[in-house]
Amino acid sequence: MAQALSEEEFQRMQAQLLELRTNNYQLSDELRKNGVELASLRQKVAYLDKEFSKAQKALSKSKKAQEVEVLLSENEMLQAKLHSQEEDFRLQNSTLMAEFSKLCNQMEQLEQENQQLKEGAAGAEAIQAGPHVDGELLRLQAENTALQKNVAALQERYGKEVVKSSIVSEGQGDPTGSLAPTVLTPMPLAEVELKWEMEKEEKRLLWEQLQGLESSKQAETSRLQEELAKLSEKLKKKQESFCRLQSEKETLFNDSRNKIEELQQRKEADLKAQLARTQKLQQELEAANQSLAELRDQRQGERLEHAAALRALQDQVSVQSADAQEQVEGLLAENNALRTSLAALEQIQTAKTQELNVLREQTTELTSELQQRQAEYEDLMGQKDDLNSQLQESLQQQQQEQEETLKQCQEQHATELKGKEEELQNVRDQLQQAQEERDGHLKTICSLKQEVKDTVDGQRILEKKGSAALKDLKRQLHLERKRADKLQERLQDILTNSKSRSGLEELVLSEMNSPSRTQTGDSSSISSFSYREILREKESSAAPARSLSSSPQAQPPRPAELSDEEVAELFQRLAETQQEKWMLEEKVKHLEVSSASMAEDLCRKSAIIETYVMDSRIDVSVAAGHTDRSGLGSVLRDLVKPGDENLREMNKKLQNMLEEQLTKNMHLHKDMEVLSQEIVRLSKECVGSPDPDLEPGEAN
Known part of the structure; x- marks a missing residue:
């Protein structure tokens, strides 16, 4: 397969390999940066979670304040209800007292009438003067009973007289003339007895009526006293509950007022402390900026002096680096093994970029809080102090180090030349191995392409x-x-x-x-x-x-x-x-x-x-x-x-x-x-x- 490839294809593959290498380096750098960003963002998220918990605690405190306000409103409602109940109770008490006064007046009137009847003074006049029908009924009943008794007594007497007269008439010849005055003489005495019995019966009836009225009045007074006792107990209970509610309301009101005052004092103290901190930090920043400007001026002068010395060394190093660059290009073939993992790295990068985007959105929403900025500002001030101390130390050490570095650079240059020669030999050996590996991998690529074609044809x-x-x-x-x-x-x-x-x-x-x-x-x-x-x-x-x-x-x-x-x-x-x-x-x-x-x-x-x-x-x-x-x-x-x-x-x-x-x-x-x-x-x-x-x- 390696012999079948033309030079153009080989060059194209080399160009692709170089591109993949550069992409691999870029992706590895981006991955490293993303990892660092992820770690920092996770720390920020943890810090923001802590701040969020603090905010939730503050919210819970505000909820407690709201609950206190709700309790105050409930206390006001209960006070209004108590006032309304007190007014109702007062009305009921006033009505009961009015009824009780009426009953007392009636009882006094009845007692006075009873005394008048007991004294017996002007009984008939009182009966006549009384406009009520009850007095006439009593008088008539008493008169009726007295008349009935008189009739019975007269009948008995008449019967006795008749018997006596019959007996006397039998014994004497004409007794009628002598008996007439005896019969007529007791008439005024009978009338007096009749009146006396009438008054006596009338008094007896009045006495019975008075006893009935007294018993009814006593029952009513006992009932009213029981009702008064019950109402007084209710009043006491209501007054106790009212006092208890009033005391609870006062305690809650005092507690809430104290808490509100404490919160306000804390807020004012925090605001004052934050303002003082910001002023101090601004002053320190201005002083640090001035000192940094002075240090930069000093460093620029020193850099110009060192640049002249370093240029001579760089000219020598550039000649050697040109030779080393050629050797390094051969070494770059080692990194070609990572090109196949680029697709997987890209997927991981996309997933991590999505996570980063989500975390960035969360951080952009949460970084707007004031406390985080203050914490970051304090960290920066601490870093500034560290940098100032480090700069002062480095300024003292630079003069000594620069003299030592010149000597070390010469020694290192000699050692690096020897190392580069050894690396050249190693790179040549690795190039031969890489060519052999490339031939083997090209064969596997062809076999895989054939398998993929077969699967694609089957699917079609x-x-x-x-x-x-x-x-x-x-x-x-x-x-x-x-x-x-x-x-x-x-x-x-x-x-x-x-x-x-x-x-x-x-x-x-x-x-x-x-x-x-x-x-x-x-x-x-x-x-x-x-x-x-x-x-x-x-x-x-x-x-x-x-x-x-x-x-x-x-x-x-x-x-x-x-x-x-x-x-x-x-x-x-x-x-x-x-x-x-x-x-x-x-x-x-x-x-x-x-x-x-x-x-x-x-x-x-x-x-x-x-x-x-x-x-x-x-x-x-x-x-x-x-x-x-x-x-x-x-x-x-x-x-x-x-x-x-x-x-x-x-x-x-x-x-x-x-x-x-x-x-x-x-x-x-x-x-x-x-x-x-x-x-x-x-x-x-x-x-x-x-x-x-x-x-x-x-x-x-």
């Missing part, structure tokens, strides 16, 4: 097979849709026509003799499925039914045999078959979409494999006979140096990824075959579903 063949199967299915679907549309139009005509039974028979016969059935058998063959044989079997099974229906002599016409129920069943079956056909069409469409997406997936993955294999350059020292089971995996395994663990892990991941892609491609091929069989089965059901529904109607 599979894609062509899948596209042909899809075209056949689409053509069958188109024919089935046409046939379904015709059947639907005929069904509508039959439904509108009065002679539905004869129309139904024509529809069945036209369905059996439709050209779409015969045409589909000539042009559909997918994945070892013979669609013609199925149609021939159906036509052979339908042939005796057609012969029977076509011969009018053998049996009477079909519309006379079909009943209304059978016709309705046939219509229902036709509707069900039509719905099933629509469902199958939707399934076929879904399968078409999925197969198209699978084909696109296969094309994309094959392109990825081609790019990985065709763009890779293999220049690592590995024997040509050690090829792996999968050629691409062996190439990726040989790309890595023995000492580079990161590249080895990355190549292992790439190898696993490629093996997974190959296994997925195998599974996709199997799935394509299964899908083609499923599509053929569905098309078979779509075509064959109307016949079983129509054959029972023909048999009837």
Whole structure:
């Protein structure tokens, strides 16, 4: 293979190798820088997390302040409720006191009346002066009882007198004249007794009434006293709760006020401290800038002096470096082993750049805080102080070091010349080894290219097979849709026509003799499925039914045999078959979409494999006979140096990824075959579903 390459191709490959080397160096530098940036960004993120936790603590404190405000508002609400309850209680107390005063007045009046009745002074006048009806009733009741007693007493006396008079009349001749004055004399005494008994009875009734009133008044007073005791207990409880709430409110208010004052004092102290720090830092910056300007002026004068001495040495070194550069160009071939890992490094770089972008966005949002800037500013001031001390020390040491460096440069120059000669010899040996390795790797590249071409051709063949199967299915679907549309139009005509039974028979016969059935058998063959044989079997099974229906002599016409129920069943079956056909069409469409997406997936993955294999350059020292089971995996395994663990892990991941892609491609091929069989089965059901529904109607 090395002899077959022309000089132009060899030069082109060398130019590509140089470009890859430069790109590799750039990428390694960028990776190193990105790693440093990642470390710094992670530190910043950790610092920002700490600041965020501090901010959350401050927020929690502010939430506590908000809770204190909520408690204050609740205390105000409770105070308003207490005021309203106190007003209600005062109203209730005032009403109760008014009622109690009324009852006391009534009791005093009753006691006065009772005393007046006990004294007995002017009882009749009091009865007459009383405007109430109760007094008259009492007087009348007492008078009635007294009169009844007097009547009884008079009757007894009269009876006694009659007995006595009868006895006397029997003993004497004419006793009437003597008895008349005796009977008339006790009349005023009887009236006095009557009045006395009336008053006595009236007083007794009044006494009973007074006792009843006193008992009722005592019961009412006891009830009112109990209510007063209950209300006083409620008042005490409410006053205690009010006092407790008032004390709690005052304590909370004092605590919140103290906390707010402390927070304000802390904020003011922090602001003052920060302002003082910024002023001090500005003053220190100005002084440092002045000192740096003075030091720069001194250093420029010293550099001019050293530049004259160094130019003489550089002229000597330039002559030697020209010779060494030629030797170094030969050494650059060693770095060609890293060119194949550039693709993987680019992927890692893209992933890390994405992470960096995310981290940068986070840092740009978080770096706007004031505390981080102050911390960075303090760090810078510390670095400035360190630099000032280092500069002062370096200024003192430079004079001594410059004299020593001149002597050391001469000694090093002599030693470097000897080392360069030895390196030239080593480089020549390495160039010979690199040429041998290049020949071996060119052979492996050719074998890998052939394997990739074979895989690409196989995938193209599979894609062509899948596209042909899809075209056949689409053509069958188109024919089935046409046939379904015709059947639907005929069904509508039959439904509108009065002679539905004869129309139904024509529809069945036209369905059996439709050209779409015969045409589909000539042009559909997918994945070892013979669609013609199925149609021939159906036509052979339908042939005796057609012969029977076509011969009018053998049996009477079909519309006379079909009943209304059978016709309705046939219509229902036709509707069900039509719905099933629509469902199958939707399934076929879904399968078409999925197969198209699978084909696109296969094309994309094959392109990825081609790019990985065709763009890779293999220049690592590995024997040509050690090829792996999968050629691409062996190439990726040989790309890595023995000492580079990161590249080895990355190549292992790439190898696993490629093996997974190959296994997925195998599974996709199997799935394509299964899908083609499923599509053929569905098309078979779509075509064959109307016949079983129509054959029972023909048999009837």
